[in-house]
Amino acid sequence: MxxxxxxxxxxxxxxxxxxxxxxxxxxxxxxxxxxxxxxxxxxxxxxxxDGLSLGIGEGGVGLGPERLPGDGPDAIRKRIPRNxxxxxxxxxxxxxxxxxxxxxxxxxxxxxxxxxxxxxxxxxxxxxxxxxxxxxxxxxxxxxxxxxxxxxxxxxxxxxxxxxxxxxxxxxxxxxxxxxxxxxxxxxxxxxxxxxxxxxxxxxxxxxxxxWANYDSPYDDFLLHGTPLPDAAERGRQLFFGKANCAQCHNGPLFTDQDFHAVALPAFGPGRTRKWDPIPRDVGRMGATDDLEDAYRFRTPSLRNVTLTAPYGHNGAYAHLRDMVRHMADPLTARADWTLAQAALPDVPWLTEIDLVIQSDALEMDRQAAFLDVRPVALSDAEVEDIVAFLESLTGKTALERPLGTPETVPSGLPVD
The missing domain is CATH 1.10.760.10 (Cytochrome c-like domain)
Structure with missing residues (x-):
């Protein structure tokens, strides 16, 4: 717990x-x-x-899923490599x-x-x-x-x-x-x-x-006052800390061990290329340490308010939380069945060719699948839904009521998104 x-x-x-x-x-x-x-x-x-799998950064126009990639000399040259x-x-x-x-x-x-x-x-x-x-x-x-x-x-x-x-x-x-x-x-x-x-x-x-400090979720009421969770969320809690083994990595007050794990997320996008490694892939923690043991391992994310932060995964491979739960239960099966439609990736015609190019590298795909720190567990559709219900109970009741919010104007006079 x-x-x-x-x-x-x-x-x-x-x-x-x-x-x-x-x-x-x-x-x-x-x-x-x-x-x-x-x-x-x-x-x-x-x-x-920003609600996107891979963001549209400098040069784009607009906000969130409606953000456009720009045009002419201002058009973006690549997507942001990570979520x-x-x-x-x-x-x-x-x-x-x-x-x-x-x-x-x-x-x-x-x-x-x-x-x-x-x-x-x-x-x-x-x-x-x-x-x-x-x-x-x-x-x-x-x-x-x-x-x-x-x-x-x-x-x-x-x-x-x-x-x-x-x-x-x-x-x-x-x-x-x-x-x-x-x-x-x-x-x-x-x-x-x-x-x-x-x-x-x-x-x-x-x-x-x-x-962004927020900790008044139904689960916090459960911890502090013993307030029962809804039935589905309680079943999900028991799965989360039991059979599904989620808490092995998602533990502590922030629901993260702050460690790095390989979970075989589907690869797409420009990758986080390095000076001596121009392949459009993301080697994760290895990019920071240059240690082969860290290849394809990424930091465990906190799950507090996770329902508000889709898409999921270091590259936003899954737009829906239940799909991410299914992936974590059986990463290699989910990876094999994954399609780009499961992400939230705005259409950028001049980047489409690069979006999935890494998947044509069979050796790289085999390497990524070989690095896996998750042991599969069989979950029924009903159990997946119960885990999602528990994750929903981690959403703060005042999460969308922030103290300061978005300013109407800023001192530079530049427009505020």
């Missing part, structure tokens, strides 16, 4: 900093071409995600790893508090793992930075990962409203000129860590 969550389990973020973070989260000023914000892919209206991760409860003190492949975690290996893709170039002063995470989407061409030659931010990042952050920080601090807010909210900032990417990231973390 998972442990209950209380307010004391969360990092104590500053409310004034969170208010700045809310505005920055939805302000496109932090993207290279000023055309996408954090909120575009992690929107309040979509449970903190937009959920934001729920990332301010919990138990959170110790970020991203699907865990490439960000606390460490003193580089002298700045974190083992990250920025290595020694990550600035000192980031207050939390959540703050360190916030700076990396800004460095991704497909997500927020834009393509080489389009703006000075991506050009600087191409030289070295940290060189774009000062440009973005100057954009923000030279907007009078932001400058005044930072001076008021950060004790060590006396003038707007002192604001760096560190304060920006800490503000974003304060917002994400407080805005």
């Amino acid at each position: 998972a442990q209950p969550i209380t307010a004391e389990d969360f990092i104590a973020f500053d409310a004034d900093q969170a208010r700045i973070g809310q505005l920055l989260f939805y302000d496109k000023i932090l993207s290279g071409n000023k055309n996408i914000s954090c909120g575009t892919c992690h929107h309040h209206d979509l449970g903190g995600t 937009a991760p959920a934001l729920w409860n990332l301010g919990h003190t138990d959170v110790r790893v970020m991203f699907h492949d865990g490439r960000l975690e606390p460490s003193e290996i580089y002298g700045n508090g974190f083992d990250s893709p920025a290595e020694e170039w990550l600035p000192v002063g980031l207050d939390s793992l959540l703050a360190a995470q916030a700076v990396f989407p800004m460095t991704s061409q497909a997500e927020m930075a834009g393509n080489i030659g389009e703006n000075e931010v991506v050009g600087a990042i191409a030289d070295r990962i940290d060189l774009g952050w000062p440009i973005l920080a100057k954009r923000v601090r030279t907007i009078p409203e932001y400058g005044e807010m930072f001076v008021a909210a950060f004790d060590h900032i006396e003038r707007p000129e002192e604001v760096t990417i560190v304060e920006i990231a800490n503000a974003l973390a304060a917002f994400i860590g407080t805005e």
Whole structure:
């Protein structure tokens, strides 16, 4: 049985900093071409995600399933390689790893508090793992930075990962409203000129860590007060912690062991290619560690509010929760039967050819299927539905009533998605 969550389990973020973070989260000023914000892919209206298997990032137009891939020189060049991760409860003190492949975690290996893709170039002063995470989407061409030659931010990042952050920080601090807010909210900032990417990231973390904290689900009532779950959810709970063996990985207060497991999800999309590995595949944790033992293993996601964060899997292979449950019960059978129609992948005609190209590589498909950490279990359709009912009981009663929500406007004056 998972442990209950209380307010004391969360990092104590500053409310004034969170208010700045809310505005920055939805302000496109932090993207290279000023055309996408954090909120575009992690929107309040979509449970903190974008509702897509693989997102349409920089260059796209619109929001969520209705987002268009752009046209002409602004058209996207590839899909985002991975599903937009959920934001729920990332301010919990138990959170110790970020991203699907865990490439960000606390460490003193580089002298700045974190083992990250920025290595020694990550600035000192980031207050939390959540703050360190916030700076990396800004460095991704497909997500927020834009393509080489389009703006000075991506050009600087191409030289070295940290060189774009000062440009973005100057954009923000030279907007009078932001400058005044930072001076008021950060004790060590006396003038707007002192604001760096560190304060920006800490503000974003304060917002994400407080805005998406939620633990008032029917299951929490069951844990804290003994309030019975509905019959189907109770049967599902017993399956989850018993026969179905879900709790082997989905355990603890956040329903995740924060470890990495190979579950043989169907492969599609551009893959997360590496400098010396241009094959359109995603090797998961191995991409961060270069250890063959980590091949095709991905971080166990939290299941709190999971009903609000479809599609599912590191690449969003399944648009429906019951299909993901079926896959976890019998990964190789589900993988063999999977079709692209089970995902939520907007049509982008010039990318269609690449969407399934990896499946024509028979050797790669065999390798992915061979790495499997899940032991199959036979579940009836009724048992699958009961497990889904239990997962629905992990949805907070106030999950869609966030403290700050989406701002109507932002200080840059740029449009808010």
